[in-house]
Amino acid sequence: MGLLRPDQGEVKVAGLDPSSQEARKISGYLPEDASPYRTLSVRENLEYVGALREVPNLKDRVDRVMDNLTLREYERAKVGRLSRGNAQKLALALAILHSPKILLLDEPLNYLDIPTQERVISILNDDISSTQLVSTHVMSVAGRLTDHVIMISRGAVVWTGEISDLKKLGSENEPVEKIVARMLTSVA
Amino acid sequence: MLKLLKFVLVTRFSTRLLVFLPIFAIYVIALSRAVSSSTISPAQEYTGIAFTIFMMLLPVLNGGLIVLKSDRDYLFTLPVSRRDLSTSLFVAQFLSFGIVGFLLLGYDLLIRGGPALISETAIVIIGLGLLATCLGPVSYTLSTKSRLAIIVVLALWSLSSLLGFPFTPSALFTGHGLDAAISTVILLAILFPLAFRSLERVELDVMRAMIARSSSEVKGQGKSFVGMGPVRAIYSQNFSVVELSARMNMAGAGGAYRSARLRMDRAILITAALAAVYFFVIFRYSPGSKMGLGLLSLNLNSIMLVAQVYIAISVLFLAMPVLGNERLWLGFTSMDPPEYLRHLVVAKALSLLVFISPFIVADLALAMLGIDGALSSAIGIAGILPTALILVVYITGLASPVQIKEDMMMPGQFNLTQMVLILPTFLTLGLLEASVLFLPFAIGASIFMITLMFFLVRSKSIGNRLIQSMVKNGFV
Known part of the structure; x- marks a missing residue:
């Protein structure tokens, strides 16, 4: 997200420097265990971040995102008092509020x-x-949300391809988790 | 028992801090023996009383235990003796609330000496540390209103020593050492069992406190940011509310936090009421006042100095949430991160200026009435405090920033670096106190601080370093 510089190599977001304002505008990010602003309410979080990101028709957009993620009944609730699940829904809403072209999601269904x-x-x-x-x-x-899988272990790419190809690496009816575990163990 | 105590201590305090505390204690005691005298000035007397109130006020205001999230998830579920657990937690509380407060805030106090016997002083000072330790567990499950009521009672009780009432711990500074020691011991005898009872059922009280601590919804319609641009949203957010956070110990940045947000229009009513009391006291007891001296003969400069100390402490309470409550993945990634940081800290500094402005108005009014020191006090508060907030934010941010992810829980181990980071606040206090006494110093210090802050917030490289420090310290 442009907060840290890589030690080596180069990162581009849609051909742009990740620390550029253009890259920030088209990127959305959901960290693992995301915590929105705790002292603001659900609506205040969405409107504040929407204003920072200059989202057009902000009020309508906030209403729509809250309705889609069933957050409307909590719109005045302080984030510090939300359940973990509702906080995760709000975090997701904040990541997609500005309709980003590129979305980074870390364990989005937690x-x-x-x-x-x-x-x-x-x-x-x-x-x-x-x-x-x-x-x-x-x-x-991974199977429900992605078309393409990159398997990483200890900072190195172990395998890349489609989930269907991954399943073919195991025996019939073998759970995909077992296949992945075997591949990662053999690398370790 | 010893294994549990060791576990509780090393999970809350770094080894270096645990080694440092007794060394610092020996240094403070040796220094006090070397420089103490048998007389006490009005400024020392008022500061002593103010310190007594502060030691009792802070644990009640913040309330709480220095518990970790892992305690709630793991330690409290273990089949350990409740007595051993409560004793271990009490020792940890004492090291955090009592000893640290005593060492840093009591440092100044110890070297004063005064008319009381050493034994009486020792009983009251150690007693105050134990009182601060007990008041946290006793009060932290109470409602805000109840805690405020306790604070008012304790403050009035302590202030009664100014009227000659001897049975209060603060009477140590008004020539009633024995009575002060007896009062401290009696209060401790009442609070000790209550504190241990709370610590023995700690897991239940932690959950009760978390559930009952405040309303779950924002009051009114909340703040709307619709139609605002990024910069206006940042300033609007910081001018509409005052965010306060406080650790549950008295120094550094490693204890558990309790956060609150007050609407600015309501927050300013509180500071206006306090400023009105300040104005009345100074005006009432000024040498030329037709209202006369009444029962008391107060030293005006000393009152101003004490007021400055309390106003300066507001810097700490407002500085802690500036980065602690920030979210890197939201605000900082919405625009150039150093630019967001710059607008954020400037907005917070201006917000602090508005928050404490009633005291500036009170001082200016007193200056117009011819009160010595009032003009320089106004300049000091306006010029030094908001800029000091930025300085404190940058220093703590660069050295050891702590993100507040959950109220009422320690975010991690309390270490020596975090404790030492309170020193910029003492520097601010020193600048402020000198400003009350010398007008040219007030002007010079204000210009210096504003210039320093200008270069600090303009520096993109320092801003980037601060943000990198936040990332490396686990900010999300």
Whole structure:
């Protein structure tokens, strides 16, 4: 997100320097265990970050995002008092508020109940036309949210391809998690 | 028991800090023996009383225990003796609230000496440390209103020594050492069992305090940022509310936090009321006042100095949430990070200026009435304090920033670096106190601080270094 400089190599976001304002405008980011501004309410968080990102028609956009993620009933709630699941929904709302073209998601389904997980998967797959980079340890999440998998262990790329190709590396009916575990163990 | 105590201490305090505390204690005691005298000036008397109030006020205001999230998830579920656990937590509380407060804030006090016997002084000073230790566990599950009521009672009780009432710990400074020691011991006898009872059921009280600590919704409609640009949103956010955070210990930045947000229009009513009391006291007891001296003969400069100390402490309470409550992934990634930081700290400094402006108005009014020192006090408060907030934010941010992720829980181990980082606040106090006494110093110090802050906030490389420090210290 342009906060740290790489020790070596080069990073580009859609061909742009990640620390440039242009790259920031088109990027959205959801960290793992994301915590929004604790002393602001849900609506205040969305409006404040929306104003910082200069989101057009901010009020309508905030209303729509809250409705999509069923946050409306908590709009005046202080974030410090939200359940972990609702805080995660708000964090996701903050990441997609400005309709980013590139979305970095670190364990996006953490803390969410099953119906909300399905709603979030639907939003990410159908409602957002962005390139999404999802970091996860849960293979079912990778399978539902991504087309292409890059498996990394100890900072090195172990394997890359589609989930269907990954499944073919194991025996019939072998869970994909077992295949991944075997591959990562053999590298370690 | 010893294993549990050791575990509780090393999980809360770094080894270097634990080694440093007794060394510092020996140094302070040796210094006090070397320079103490049998007389006490009005300024020392008022500062002593103000310190007594502060030692009792802060634990009640912040309230709480120095517990870690891992305690709640792990330690409290273990089948350990409740008595051993409460004793270990009490020792940890004492090291955090009592000893650290005593060493840093009591440092100045110890070297004063005064008319009381050494034994009486020792009982009251150690007693104050233990009182501060007990008041946290006793009060932290209470509602805000109840805690405020306790604060008012304790403050009035301490101030009663100015009227000659001897049975209060603060009477140590008004020539009633024995009565002060007896009062301290009696209060401790009441609070000790209550504190231990709270510590024995710590897991239940922690959950109760977290659930009951405040309303779950913002009052009113909340703040709207619709139609604002990025910069206006930052300033609007910081002018509409005052964010206060306080550690549950008295120094450094490593204890647990309690945060609150007050609407600026309401917050300023509180400072206006306090400034009105300040104005009345100074005006009432000024040498030329037709209202006469009444029961008391107060030293005006000394009152101003004490007022400055309390106003300066507001820098700490407002400085802590500036970075602590920030979110790198939200604000800092929405624009050029050093630019966001610059607007943020300037907005916070201006917000502090507005928050304490009633005291500046009171001082200016007193200056117009011919009170010595009032003009320089006004200049000192206006010129030094807001810029000191930026200085404190930058120094703590570069050295050891702490992100507040959960109220009522320590964010991590309390270390020596964090404790030492309180020193810029003492520098601010020194500048402010000197400003009250010398007008040219007030002007010079204000110009110096404003110039320093200008270069600090304009420096992109320092801003980037601060942000890197936040990332490396686990800010999200």
